[in-house]
Amino acid sequence: MKTRAAVAFAAKKPLEIVEIDVDGPKAGEVMIEVKATGICHTDYYTLSGADPEGLFPCVLGHEGAGIVVDVGPGVTSLKKGDHVIPLYTPECRQCKSCLSRKTNLCTAIRATQGKGLMPDGTSRFRCDGESVLHYMGSSTFSNHIVVPEIAAAKIREDAPFDKVCYIGCGVTTGIGAVIWTAKAEAGCRAIVFGLGGIGLNVIQGLRMIGAEQIVGVDLNPGRKEMAEKFGMTHFVNPSEVGADLVPYLVDLTGGGADYTFDCTGNTTVMRQALEACHRGWGQSIIIGVAPAGAEIATRPFQLVTGRVWKGSAFGGARGRTDVPRIVDWYMEGRINIDDLITHKLPLERINEGFDLMHEGKSIRSVVEF
Ligand code: NAD
Ligand code: 022
Ligand code: ZN
Numbered sequence: 270m271k272t273r274a275a276v277a278f279a280a281k282k283p284l285e286i287v288e289i290d291v292d293g294p295k296a297g298e299v300m301i302e303v304k305a306t307g308i309c310h311t312d313y314y315t316l317s318g319a320d321p322e323g324l325f326p327c328v329l330g331h332e333g334a335g336i337v338v339d340v341g342p343g344v345t346s347l348k349k350g351d352h353v354i355p356l357y358t359p360e361c362r363q364c365k366s367c368l369s370r371k372t373n374l375c376t377a378i379r380a381t382q383g384k385g386l387m388p389d390g391t392s393r394f395r396c397d398g399e400s401v402l403h404y405m406g407s408s409t410f411s412n413h414i415v416v417p418e419i420a421a422a423k424i425r426e427d428a429p430f431d432k433v434c435y436i437g438c439g440v441t442t443g444i445g446a447v448i449w450t451a452k453a454e455a456g457c458r459a460i461v462f463g464l465g466g467i468g469l470n471v472i473q474g475l476r477m478i479g480a481e482q483i484v485g486v487d488l489n490p491g492r493k494e495m496a497e498k499f500g501m502t503h504f505v506n507p508s509e510v511g512a513d514l515v516p517y518l519v520d521l522t523g524g525g526a527d528y529t530f531d532c533t534g535n536t537t538v539m540r541q542a543l544e545a546c547h548r549g550w551g552q553s554i555i556i557g558v559a560p561a562g563a564e565i566a567t568r569p570f571q572l573v574t575g576r577v578w579k580g581s582a583f584g585g586a587r588g589r590t591d592v593p594r595i596v597d598w599y600m601e602g603r604i605n606i607d608d609l610i611t612h613k614l615p616l617e618r619i620n621e622g623f624d625l626m627h628e629g630k631s632i633r634s635v636v637e638f
Contacts, residue, residue, distance in 0.1 A: 273638075274411035275619045276396060278326045280318030283620045284410065289328075290395040291413045294341035298387065298415050301353055304430035306409035307332035307610075308622040308634045309438050309466070310534075311558065315404070316623070321561050324385050327402035328394055331357045332438035333409030334430040337421070344418045346589075352426050354437045354596075356588035357382075357405040359420040373449070373587050378417055382406040388417055409437070410619065412638045422592035425600065431613065431637050432606045436595050438583070439633060440606060443470020443532070444595065445584015446554050447478060451528045455479030458522045461501070462542050463532035464492035466609065466632050467556055469499050471530045473604055476500030484521060486514075489629055499605065518545040529553045539565050549575040556581050610635050 272291050275284035294300045309332050315323040337351040347353065361367055361377035378388045385402030386392055393415040394401035394408070408414050424433065443466075447453050457480050461468045464487040475483045476499065485493070485501040493504045503521060510517045518541075519525045525547030531539045534557030543553040544567065553576065559565075565578075572578065586592065598604045612634040614622050622634035 270413065272411055272413035273616065274328050275330075275616060276326055276401060277316050277329050280316065280323065280325060284316070284329070286617055286619070287396060289401060289411065291411070291415065292393040294339055294344075294415050295387070295389060296342045297344060297418050298341040299337050299344055299347050299418055299421060300339040300413060300415050301335045301355060301421065302338045302413055303333045303335040303409050303411065303638060305334055305434040305635055305637045306330045307435050307438065308619070308626060308636065310626070311405070313623050313626065314558070319560060322383060324402050326396065326399070327385055327404045328408035328411045329404045330409035330411070331355070331405040331407040332434055333407060334424070334434040334437060338413070346418055347421060347423060351423050352428065353421040353423055354433065354592050355407040355409060355414065355416050356420045356422055356592065357407050357438070358583040358586070358588055359406065359417065360587045360589040361419045367587075373585050374582060375419070377419060378406065387415065407437075409434075410636070419589070422589045424593050424596045428596050428600055431635055432610065433596050433599060434635060435606055435610065435633055436592055436599070439466045440470050440604070441586045441592060441595055442556060442581070442584045443467045444474035444477070444604065445586040445591065446530060446556050446581040447471055447474030449585030449591070450579060450581035451552055451554050453478055453480065453528050456481045457527040458482040460484040460486060460518055460522065460526045460529040460542065460545055461532060462486045462530065462538045463557065464489070464496045464501070465532065468530070468532035469496060469609060469632065471532060471556070472496055472499045472501050477603065482522060484518065484526070486518070491629070495608070495632070498608065515541055515544045522547070524548070525551050527551055531555045531557045533557045534559050536563050536565050540567050543567050543576055543578055544571055546576040551575075552577040552579055554579050554581050609633050613637060
């Protein structure tokens with residue numbers, strides 16, 4: 270069938286809105302009509318050409334929501350008409366990783382997903398007869414996509430697509446890092462570095478679990494007001510504190526934080542986040558994605574004295590299990606998504622969404638089909 274998509278034909282070129290062909294779902298796959306998609310950093314990172322694993326032409330986008338319009342042979346967990354969120358971290362419940370209960374990083378389709386292909390090694394997208402690649406197993410910048418059944422979370426039907434699409438990446442990444450990666454407890458003290466689309470969700474996760482102190486750190490003073498609305502108790506602008514940022518934060522948290530979160534992707538910040546943890550037990554969670562090849566450093570003393578460095582992918586969430594719960598939390602009014610969606614655009618203006626992200630003007634831009 271034909272559908273409309275924003276295609277990345279090459280690195281560094283704006284996306285082009287074109288009609289493409291999408292093949293129907295094969296065994297174990299479903300076709301989804303994407304209703305809305307967020308624009309996230311990693312889409313731009315790949316488009317910029319800086320991502321060594323980026324392949325073109327491709328359909329970017331990984332933060333969407335929509336409706337199942339067709340199912341392939343053997344599909345049992347989904348049917349036509351189901352509302353779903355595509356998962357760039359699938360959940361097969363059968364691989365070694367899923368069965369371990371120790372990680373959310375399902376390996377069932379990892380090799381082909383990383384190459385922009387479906388599990389059978391082919392693409393479902395074509396443009397003028399040429400194959401177009403998938404992206405992060407989702408490609409939500411297309412109005413219709415095909416994904417494996419294990420890469421779609423069924424959600425309730427009364428949830429608005431233009432809001433819950435954000436649960437497909439940013440919301441789950443931020444809130445999940447608090448709940449599933451850090452397992453932070455009520456009464457804890459925390460520091461969040463970077464108050465953007467991820468950091469603000471970390472803050473609301475911390476508020477939800479009953480954190481005692483939530484310090485926000487950002488170079489952009491414009492982020493203070495929104496962060497306070499989401500539960501931040503103290504704001505620190507590093508450019509006002511200077512070289513003594515870590516001792517300043519340790520003092521502010523009465524000896525160091527129980528949990529810190531890097532939501533910047535900056536390796537200098539990652540070190541500050543670790544060193545601002547409390548001696549003996551503080552945990553620092555790396556959420557930000559650093560440029561390819563980057564390295565982190567600290568003195569081993571920091572770890573020997575009990576600080577812990579951890580990473581978090583998709584908030585440690587098991588997509589098919591946890592994403593529907595987060596949608597419920599939104600529908601029950603327990604989390605705020607609406608205020609984080611600062612811009613809405615039609616597909617034709619998707620490139621403006623990237624500009625807004627860079628200029629620091631948006632938290633999230635959402636494209637509605
Ligand atoms: P964003 O641009 O909305 O927010 C980043 C914030 O960090 C901005 O407010 C910026 O002012 C601030 N910042 C930059 N440098 C800083 C510094 N040196 N000190 C303090 N603050 C600084 O980005 P986002 O959407 O919130 O994403 C944040 C990171 O999370 C990105 O690297 C993104 O790729 C990553 N991410 C990771 C996962 C995962 O599963 N691990 C998922 C989604 C996003
Ligand atoms: C989402 N991300 C950044 C902004 N929005 C993001 C990027 C990468 C990951 C998670 C979120 C990530 C962490 C660890 C991995 N990835 C590797 C997972 C594995 O090897 O099992 C990651 C993921 C997907 C892809 C690449 C890297 C991909 O589909 N190309 C989850
Ligand atoms: Zn993302």
